[in-house]
Amino acid sequence: MNAAGDIHVELKSVTRTYAARAGHGAIHALGPVDLTLRRGEFVGVVGPSGCGKSSLLEIVAGLAMPSTGRVTFEGALVEGRVPNGVGVVFQEDASFPWLTVGDNVAFGLKRAGIDAAEIARRVDHAIGLMGLNQFRKAYPSQLSGGMRQRVCIARTLVLRPRLILLDEPFGALDQQTRLLMGEELLRLWRDSGATVMLITHSLDEAAMLSDRVAVMSSRPGRFLEMLETGWPRDRDSRIVADPRFGRFTSRLWELIRDESRKALDLP
Amino acid sequence: MTSPGFWRLVTVAAAVLALEALCRGGVIDPYTMIAPSQMALALLDMVRHADWFWADARYTFQNVAAAILLSIMLGFPIGLGIHALPRLRRVLNPVLLSYYSVPTFVFYPLLIVIFGIGPASLIVMGAMFGIVAMICATLAAIDRIPRVYNKVARVAGMSACETALRIQLPAATPHLFTGLKLAVAYSVIGVIAGEFILATAGLGRQLTLAYNEFDSPKMYGLILLILIAVAALNGVLQGLEARLYRRWYRS
Numbered sequence: 408m409n410a411a412g413d414i415h416v417e418l419k420s421v422t423r424t425y426a427a428r429a430g431h432g433a434i435h436a437l438g439p440v441d442l443t444l445r446r447g448e449f450v451g452v453v454g455p456s457g458c459g460k461s462s463l464l465e466i467v468a469g470l471a472m473p474s475t476g477r478v479t480f481e482g483a484l485v486e487g488r489v490p491n492g493v494g495v496v497f498q499e500d501a502s503f504p505w506l507t508v509g510d511n512v513a514f515g516l517k518r519a520g521i522d523a524a525e526i527a528r529r530v531d532h533a534i535g536l537m538g539l540n541q542f543r544k545a546y547p548s549q550l551s552g553g554m555r556q557r558v559c560i561a562r563t564l565v566l567r568p569r570l571i572l573l574d575e576p577f578g579a580l581d582q583q584t585r586l587l588m589g590e591e592l593l594r595l596w597r598d599s600g601a602t603v604m605l606i607t608h609s610l611d612e613a614a615m616l617s618d619r620v621a622v623m624s625s626r627p628g629r630f631l632e633m634l635e636t637g638w639p640r641d642r643d644s645r646i647v648a649d650p651r652f653g654r655f656t657s658r659l660w661e662l663i664r665d666e667s668r669k670a671l672d673l674p
Numbered sequence: 675m676t677s678p679g680f681w682r683l684v685t686v687a688a689a690v691l692a693l694e695a696l697c698r699g700g701v702i703d704p705y706t707m708i709a710p711s712q713m714a715l716a717l718l719d720m721v722r723h724a725d726w727f728w729a730d731a732r733y734t735f736q737n738v739a740a741a742i743l744l745s746i747m748l749g750f751p752i753g754l755g756i757h758a759l760p761r762l763r764r765v766l767n768p769v770l771l772s773y774y775s776v777p778t779f780v781f782y783p784l785l786i787v788i789f790g791i792g793p794a795s796l797i798v799m800g801a802m803f804g805i806v807a808m809i810c811a812t813l814a815a816i817d818r819i820p821r822v823y824n825k826v827a828r829v830a831g832m833s834a835c836e837t838a839l840r841i842q843l844p845a846a847t848p849h850l851f852t853g854l855k856l857a858v859a860y861s862v863i864g865v866i867a868g869e870f871i872l873a874t875a876g877l878g879r880q881l882t883l884a885y886n887e888f889d890s891p892k893m894y895g896l897i898l899l900i901l902i903a904v905a906a907l908n909g910v911l912q913g914l915e916a917r918l919y920r921r922w923y924r925s
Contacts, residue, residue: 495829499822504922505844
């Protein structure tokens with residue numbers, strides 16, 4: 408199923424330019440970029456703030472159109488419409504305040520017309536996995552920011568997407584929870600065989616979770632380098648204690664440091 | 675008990691007592707205004723003995739309910755439509771904002787020509803008052819919905835209609851209450867004032883009759899009834915709004 412070279416997502420010469428608005432000229436946010444995600448791999452994308460990482464994710468998801476270039480998912484052109492089989496977890500809290508945790512997680516399943524018993528089974532599993540068992544009947548306003556984000560992750564994962572796009576999903580979590588959630592994500596990734604693209608500011612997170620890490624330049628974001636981590640598929644958070652992990656994150660920082668200074672306009 | 679609700683009650687009670695004292699003490703003559711206690715007694719008397727009361731009250735409140743429903747059922751989708759078309763919104767914004775500076779009652783004769791003297795003219799009159807409040811509230815409410823919800827809807831492959839019903843409507847509900855309260859108030863004004871000008875039945879018409887016949891107890895009794903009805907409706911909406919806010923935004 409996960410044969411190397413089996414192309415799942417492909418971006419060719421993709422750029423994104425935001426049109427000029429009153430007082431501002433056009434903003435060239437991204438590209439041109441080329442990227443290939445192989446089926447079943449976990450790719451992290453890091454880069455300085457404002458380098459177009461989220462624009463990249465929205466283009467891959469079909470939520471935004473590239474200004475030039477083309478994106479394909481499973482061989483079909485993605486044209487500003489989210490293809491079937493794509494799940495996205497956003498940076499912002501996207502839990503619905505009018506639904507309980509259980510109903511939030513079941514939201515997509517109910518729409519898909521899946522039978523009630525299967526919905527209950529999948530929701531139970533996802534809620535348990537995210538450590539939200541005690542909060543099934545709670546409303547999002549009763550949860551912390553991190554817990555709400557876990558609700559959103561569960562809501563995406565219960566749909567068993569073939570491509571999971573994550574935009575800073577653990578940004579609202581504390582460090583320990585980030586590591587543990589990262590482990591759970593790795594386990595889900597291994598079990599589901601889904602392809603994952605993770606956008607993150609955290610070099611450690613990208614290094615721990617990914618098979619490959621793409622490093623982006625400051626705006627307009629281009630790929631400076633694509634680094635293979637070389638970790639085994641059944642890795643977990645203990646990898647951070649491996650001396651190779653330290654060397655890998657140092658290399659990432661080396662690549663990104665000057666770009667981050669540029670993004671912040673530092674000398 | 676020092677909540678704002680308590681002090682609101684104290685203020686209203688103090689105002690009523692002051693008015694009672696002024697009327698009973700002869701500072702306000704009984705031809706101008708009767709004491710609040712007499713208003714209440716007049717209202718009770720009408721409820722119990724006036725043969726027209728229940729039919730006219732039903733007529734008015736049915737028209738008000740229909741006008742409110744029409745305001746909401748048209749105002750919300752129109753608001754959604756305008757929100758979806760930013761250019762149209764830019765064009766309509768000044769019209770919507772200045773709508774209430776137009777004396778809408780000037781159209782009442784036209785409505786009578788179109789719909790005749792009857793409930794239809796009154797309902798449309800009431801809805802013409804309430805609908806713009808609902809449109810403006812919908813626009814403001816949709817503006818406040820986090821954009822990420824629309825992205826979630828797009829990822830889920832939801833149509834515009836499904837997004838409106840399953841995401842935008844529930845997400846906007848707490849913010850729609852302001853418009854709802856205004857739509858209620860404006861619809862009541864539209865219907866009662868329409869009856870006041872020209873109608874064959876209704877509390878507004880009874881008010882006109884009482885005014886023309888110098889029947890102060892009946893007139894003030896009816897005014898009291900309308901005030902109580904609007905305050906009660908507003909109170910229910912306020913309670914629902916507070917409950918929703920507590921549940922959704924506890925943190």
